[in-house]
Amino acid sequence: MSELFRQLEPPPGGLRRLQSALDHRRVRSARPRLALACAIAVLVALLPVWQQWHARAVFDARLSAALADANRGEPAIIVENGAALLVADEPNIRIYWVATEPVE
Amino acid sequence: MALSEAALLACYQRLQTPLFNVLYRWLWHTQDCEDVMHDAFLRIWDRRQRIDAIRLDALVYTTALNLAKNKLRWRSLWRFGVRDEEASDDARLDGVQDRKRLKSALEALDSDSRNLVLLSECAGFTTDELVAFFGWPAGTVASRKHRALAQLRAALREGGR
Numbered sequence: 001m002s003e004l005f006r007q008l009e010p011p012p013g014g015l016r017r018l019q020s021a022l023d024h025r026r027v028r029s030a031r032p033r034l035a036l037a038c039a040i041a042v043l044v045a046l047l048p049v050w051q052q053w054h055a056r057a058v059f060d061a062r063l064s065a066a067l068a069d070a071n072r073g074e075p076a077i078i079v080e081n082g083a084a085l086l087v088a089d090e091p092n093i094r095i096y097w098v099a100t101e102p103v104e
Numbered sequence: 105m106a107l108s109e110a111a112l113l114a115c116y117q118r119l120q121t122p123l124f125n126v127l128y129r130w131l132w133h134t135q136d137c138e139d140v141m142h143d144a145f146l147r148i149w150d151r152r153q154r155i156d157a158i159r160l161d162a163l164v165y166t167t168a169l170n171l172a173k174n175k176l177r178w179r180s181l182w183r184f185g186v187r188d189e190e191a192s193d194d195a196r197l198d199g200v201q202d203r204k205r206l207k208s209a210l211e212a213l214d215s216d217s218r219n220l221v222l223l224s225e226c227a228g229f230t231t232d233e234l235v236a237f238f239g240w241p242a243g244t245v246a247s248r249k250h251r252a253l254a255q256l257r258a259a260l261r262e263g264g265r
Contacts, residue, residue, distance in 0.1 A: 004206050004260070005225045010124035014138055018116055018145055022109055065237070 107152035107160065113162050116145055117216060122227035123168055127209055129222050130172045132203075142177060144168035162237050165227070207258035217252035224249060 120141065127137040144167040148155060155163065210218055216238070221230040223237065234245045 005125070005129075007121065007226075008125055008128055008180060010141075011119050011134060011138060014120055014141060015116055017138075017142055019113065021142065021146055022112075023151060027144075079166065 105153045107148070107157055109149075112145060112149055112152070115164060116141075120163060123125055123164065125166070125226035126219075126222045127168060127172050129206070129226060130169070130218075130226070131175060136172075136175055140168055140171045140258055144171055147171075162233075165223065165237065173215070175238060186219055209256050212259045213252055213255060216253065217248065220245070220249045221252050221256055 124137050124140055127140055128134070129141065131137050138200070144164055148163060180186055210221070213221065220234065220238070223234060229237065231242060231245055232261070234249070235242050238245060
């Protein structure tokens with residue numbers, strides 16, 4: 001039986017082919033992780049800018065709302081000698097909006 | 105524990121010759137055997153998190169033999185697309201007459217008997233390894249192997265006439 005099943009040698013290069021396929025897969029599987037890491041880095045870098053922008057936007061929104069209340073004559077804003085006391089959420093904080101009338 | 109790349113490559117080096125010999129007696133085509141071996145190892149690599157290194161060799165054989173059967177099914181569907189290796193350089197790997205006789209004798213065996221013969225004769229599986237591979241009792245392995253070899257010898261004798 002053994003003479004019929006004499007040992008054949010596989011062609012060379014199989015191991016190299018497998019190694020390069022594994023390398024290719026490693027690069028391919030690392031790509032999404034790299035993209036995620038880059039996205040997180042960008043978000044972290046932009047966070048202070050966004051926080052600043054957000055605080056400014058909140059302030060502007062509150063100011064606009066307070067001034068709108070003042071125009072309607074509602075008690076949310078008290079106008080005294082040209083200074084407007086804005087009603088803030090924090091009881092210890094008082095915000096004044098000061099504006100001058102243009103002199104004619 | 106997940107399978108390491110070093111363990112997989114070491115397994116490839118260890119099994120490439122016996123596995124090639126087994127696959128060649130299924131596919132009779134060198135390039136197809138190489139492709140099946142390559143694909144089998146890549147499939148195992150893709151499942152490396154769930155693979156027990158102790159069962160790696162058996163898993164390689166199981167995966168490769170399944171892929172070889174798929175390849176044969178594919179060939180039967182696309183028979184005109186397959187190169188006839190008997191007329192090619194690969195025929196040098198075996199004596200053409202012996203090869204034809206062995207091929208037809210092996211094709212007369214059922215799939216399990218063929219694997220029994222090939223794994224023991226080409227890959228050098230011991231009875232214990234065959235028991236682990238097929239999941240049959242040792243007595244069943246021994247009797248089925250004996251029967252398969254007898255069947256193969258008879259088919260070879262008939263083919264030699």
